[in-house]
Structure formats: structure tokens, C-alpha cells
Amino acid sequence: MNAEILAIGSELLLGETIDTNSAYLAQQLAAIGINLFRKSVVGDNEERIAAAISEALGRADLLICTGGLGPTVDDVTREAVARALQRPLIFHQHLLDQIEARFRAFGRPMPQSNRRQAHVPEGARIVENPRGTAPAFIVEDARGTVVVLPGVPSEMRYLWENAILPYLRDERGETGVILVRTLHAVGLGESVIGELLADLMTQTNPTLGISAKRAQYELRIGARANSRADAEAMIAGVEATIRERLGANLLGAERLDQTVARLLRERGKTIALHEGVAAAPLYHALSAQKDALAALRGVIIHPADIPTDDEAAQSLARTGAVAVRHQWRADVGLALQPSSVIAADGFATMCVALAHDGGVNEWRRRFDMRSEDVWDFAGTMAFDALRQYLAAL
Incomplete structure (x- = not known):
């Protein structure tokens, strides 16, 4: 399964909020062996969100969306998903009952705008949210699977760990692992290191990437396998080759x-x-x-x-x-x-x-x-x- 992440919210584009959700989800996907090919950010615009969803489903088997499930008029993720998948939004009374109960627990009446959160696209699997008023949902479509999560980090993480991760493991059979090991090098330019390791950087599994940070270089080895032991063995082979070629310029795991x-x-x-x-x-x-x-x-x-x-x-x-x-x-x-x-x-x-x-x-x-x-x-x-x-x- 190949995945993409779509973070939704104009505040992310304005730089007012840092997108920590995508980083968390990227780590979680790697832990179960799902390749992440792209992360994107789009503002609170129904047409643009729908277009981004359609484009992602043309490339990936799994699309994870975060954000835009609130009660206000600029929270249009539900509508955008329904539009992209050509499904009507369906009202669910039991979701509204849960939302009203949450407000009662706070001793406050529920504003009518929260009624919007009781709608999900037709045929979607509802993921109830005991930590907030925005239920999540999963839509299995002919083009791929769309998982839609709230943008509040604590709610997103809870639903991922307690609902989405079990779904991917138990029902979709995603039980592999992707491991990443980072090595550090100094004393050679990025272009020189790139030439010495060019053949390793063109491999698809395991992979090797280089990033430069103030005349120091991070070499990231990634391996996807069915078990942690197999992934570690693949990484060890690449690391041995790197050590042979870079010699004393390779520091190892230390900075x-x-x-x-x-x-x-x-x-x-x-x-x-x-x-x-x-x-x-x-x-x-x-x-x-x-x-x-x-x-x-x-x-x-x-x-x-x-x-x-x-x-x-x-x-x-x-x-x-x-x-x-x-x-x-x-x-x-x-x-x-x-x-x-x-x-x-x-x-x-x-x-x-x-x-x-x-x-x-x-x-x-x-x-x-x-x-x-x-x-x-x-x-x-x-x-x-x-x-x-x-x-x-």
C-alpha cells in the first residue's frame, strides 16, 4: 500500500500553525511498512480540497486527510470528500446525539452549527470520536481508501492509535515495517559524497538519501521488510558499503x-x-x-x-x-x-x-x-x- 497525506487548513499555509500531524502520521506509516510518497497542504476551500483528493487517489492507494472537520463554515473537508468521491453527505442521528451529550457534559447547549459534524459521505465507515465533537470516517472507494481525521493533534492521535491503525493492520493486512537509520559524515562535500554513493541512492529498497546541514551531512538509510530483523539486515548491508567508501569521513550514528x-x-x-x-x-x-x-x-x-x-x-x-x-x-x-x-x-x-x-x-x-x-x-x-x-x- 502506498500512501499520501493531505493536511487541510488555511492556518497551515499562512505559517500560523506548524503541521505536526503529518510528521506523526509519517512515522506511524513507516512503523507498519506503508510507503509514504507525498505530503501536501491545502487551505480551507472545498474545490481545491476536492481536487487535491482526486489527484492523490490517482497516485496512492491510501490517502489520509487531517483537519477541516469542525463546525464552522470554513470547515469543508466533509463536503470536499463527498464531492471528490461523488457521494452525498448523509446525516446520522446517533452522531448528533453524541455531540449533544458532549456539550451537556460541559454544561453548555450545543450550537446549531455543530449539526454539520453529524454528516459523513454515503457508505463511509464512521469512526466515533470520544475526545471531541468531530467524528472521523473511512471511505473505501474504487480508486483507493480515504481516511479523514480531525486536525486537533490529540484527537487525531487518539483516533489513529485506537481505530485507524487497527483497521490497517487487522483488516488491510499492513503488518510490515519501514526502518530508517541516520548516519553522519563530515570532511567531504555533498556532491563528492553523492558521487561516491550514487548507485546506492538509485535503489528502491533499501533507499539512501543525503541532506546537508552546516557542512555536516546526514545519510538516511531506509528499508521496508516484513519484519524488523529483515529490515535491520538490509540497512546493515548498506551501512557497511558506506563505511567502506567514506572511510574516516563517516562518523556513524553520532553527530x-x-x-x-x-x-x-x-x-x-x-x-x-x-x-x-x-x-x-x-x-x-x-x-x-x-x-x-x-x-x-x-x-x-x-x-x-x-x-x-x-x-x-x-x-x-x-x-x-x-x-x-x-x-x-x-x-x-x-x-x-x-x-x-x-x-x-x-x-x-x-x-x-x-x-x-x-x-x-x-x-x-x-x-x-x-x-x-x-x-x-x-x-x-x-x-x-x-x-x-x-x-x-
């Missing part, structure tokens, strides 16, 4: 900051920092990890007082790394110093130095200073250098 923190702890090393920029990306990244913060002996944040070209920036990084190491008697001193010479294209050089018992290691790389993530990129370069040094001990 770079987690790896550095672990290595500092395991090697029993202390560290001091020199930051030549007020943003202090090294300290902010290091202090986010408990083990790394425990290893930190001191930090100097001192932007250059005078303009510095590339060579001057490298010299400042070198002397800074040595100075903080000796000042705080740390095992290693790590320094980051940007050049103040910014080229016409917006790029400037970042210099890194790592002082240790054996001397000083140095690196430099150019970054786009117009990027709001430039200091995170520079921090990644510095911490990857530290990681490689610690790993080799």
Missing part, C-alpha cells in the same frame, strides 16, 4: 559534536580555546555537550584589533592555540581566526590551528561571509580537525 565529546572523554584529554570572532562558534558547540564542557579548561574570545590578511590570520590562530594551551595547561589548544580581507564575491579565509604535545597543525578554508551559517561552517571545520587528531591517538 560531530557528540563524537568530539566522546573522544575527549575516552582519551582523557583537556582542551582550551582561542576564538578570533565574537560569535564564538567553538565555545557554543563545545558547551552543548556535557563531556566536552567537562574537558574545557578555558577560552579566550578576542577578535583581531587590526585588519588581518590570510597570513596574519593564520599566524594569530597559531599563536592563539599555543597560548591558550599553555595558559590553562590543557592537552590541546584549538584556535579559529578569520581573515578580515573579504573578496568581492563575499568570501574570506578561516584559519584553524591545533596545538598539542607534538607541535601545531594548521588548516585554512574560504567561506562565504554573507551566509548566516558561516560560523557554524567554520566551527565544523575546526571540530573535524580536532576529531581527526583525537581519533588518531
